[in-house]
Amino acid sequence: MSITSPIQCDVVLALVPTFVDDEVTDSVASTVRRHLMDCSACRNAVQEEQTLRQWFVAAPEVEVPTGFAAHVARRAFAGDVGLEPAPAPVAAAPEPPAGRVLAFSRALVAVAAGGLVAISLFLAGSGGPEVADLDAGKGLQEALLELEQENQRLELEDSASTPEEGR
Amino acid sequence: MGALMHKPSLESQDDSLLVQGTLEGDPLCFEVLVERYQRRLFGLVRHYTRSAVEVEDIVQDTFLKAFSRLETFQQSSAFYTWLYRIAVNTILDFMKRQGRSPIRAVEDPEAMGGSMDETTERKSIRPDARLEQAEISEITRSVMDDLPEIFRTVLVMRELEQMRYQDIADVLQVSIGTVESRLFRARARFKKRLLQLHPEFAATQSNPSDEESKS
Numbered sequence: 001m002s003i004t005s006p007i008q009c010d011v012v013l014a015l016v017p018t019f020v021d022d023e024v025t026d027s028v029a030s031t032v033r034r035h036l037m038d039c040s041a042c043r044n045a046v047q048e049e050q051t052l053r054q055w056f057v058a059a060p061e062v063e064v065p066t067g068f069a070a071h072v073a074r075r076a077f078a079g080d081v082g083l084e085p086a087p088a089p090v091a092a093a094p095e096p097p098a099g100r101v102l103a104f105s106r107a108l109v110a111v112a113a114g115g116l117v118a119i120s121l122f123l124a125g126s127g128g129p130e131v132a133d134l135d136a137g138k139g140l141q142e143a144l145l146e147l148e149q150e151n152q153r154l155e156l157e158d159s160a161s162t163p164e165e166g167r
Numbered sequence: 168m169g170a171l172m173h174k175p176s177l178e179s180q181d182d183s184l185l186v187q188g189t190l191e192g193d194p195l196c197f198e199v200l201v202e203r204y205q206r207r208l209f210g211l212v213r214h215y216t217r218s219a220v221e222v223e224d225i226v227q228d229t230f231l232k233a234f235s236r237l238e239t240f241q242q243s244s245a246f247y248t249w250l251y252r253i254a255v256n257t258i259l260d261f262m263k264r265q266g267r268s269p270i271r272a273v274e275d276p277e278a279m280g281g282s283m284d285e286t287t288e289r290k291s292i293r294p295d296a297r298l299e300q301a302e303i304s305e306i307t308r309s310v311m312d313d314l315p316e317i318f319r320t321v322l323v324m325r326e327l328e329q330m331r332y333q334d335i336a337d338v339l340q341v342s343i344g345t346v347e348s349r350l351f352r353a354r355a356r357f358k359k360r361l362l363q364l365h366p367e368f369a370a371t372q373s374n375p376s377d378e379e380s381k382s
């Protein structure tokens with residue numbers, strides 16, 4: 001990297017995805033852009049990041065059936081509350097139904113007891129007024145719990161094998 | 168409000184007023200809310216199932232759930248975010264009904280760990296110039312179908328629905344940092360799976376030193 005670049009390559013490389021997503025502040029963006037002028041390695045990383053995005057093409061216009069909103073409003077006011085939630089996941093039902101043993105269920109059962117408490121405390125502590133919104137989805141808490149646990153597991157795995165910035 | 172208003176005047180109202188009107192029993196207020204967001208929800212949901220009937224069912228179910236829980240909606244948060252959260256929940260629920268876990272991983276468990284190995288990282292994979300947009304979409308779709316839902320959802324929101332990090336974070340109730348790291352891993356996973364399914368599009372990344380010599 002050249003002496004005119006006040007920012008290091010590893011810093012820029014870590015910023016590349018958010019930079020390409022246009023999710024960095026203006027001042028960070030211009031710092032990155034200045035660096036890119038001098039650094040072909042980081043330019044390549046940006047290009048590669050853009051290349052991958054070429055796989056995501058804009059979907060055609062959505063077609064909403066005519067009269068959908070009126071139909072839904074009628075049903076709602078007629079007392080239709082929608083489908084019952086699917087059977088509760090393992091976290092809420094300690095004994096998974098036979099034949100529906102999910103790949104992660106053992107791990108989930110193992111951490112469910114501690115994880116449930118920890119995560120609900122976390123949600124309660126961090127959510128502020130949003131927490132009440134959790135009531136919005138019966139089952140959402142469970143789904144979020146699963147997602148977060150999977151996420152934490154993956155994060156642990158990732159940090160054990162490939163550090164996030166180690167690109 | 169609401170009961171005395173006509174539809175055109177309702178259409179210019181804020182979400183919060185329409186929510187209020189719905190809670191006071193005006194079906195038209197709810198209809199206008201549905202109309203306002205139906206397009207976005209159809210757009211979101213169609214990335215999860217190819218069946219138009221299922222898409223419609225899921226969106227309808229989302230709105231019915233939203234209606235039945237409208238009293239729990241906190242006006243301090245955006246209605247749109249709250250509605251999206253219910254939609255994501257409804258989608259995950261739908262996946263479960265289909266026997267799909269929301270975090271199902273069809274990949275080799277051995278491959279779960281290192282999200283971007285050296286070989287994957289060094290390879291570039293771009294759509295062939297001869298491919299039609301619809302063909303690219305189909306390939307992308309088939310790769311997404313193989314991703315754990317946790318990754319598919321964040322890619323759908325960001326790449327296909329162009330949602331901002333903040334909105335994704337609000338919907339999923341995670342931090343922006345988590346959105347970033349999840350997206351990062353999701354893209355790595357996407358690329359890896361794409362390379363597995365379609366090695367014919369792989370190319371070695373251009374060598375930086377070659378390019379540098381010109382500038």
Ligand SMILES: [Zn+2]
Pocket residue numbers: 001008009010012035039040041042043
């Ligand atoms: Zn650099």
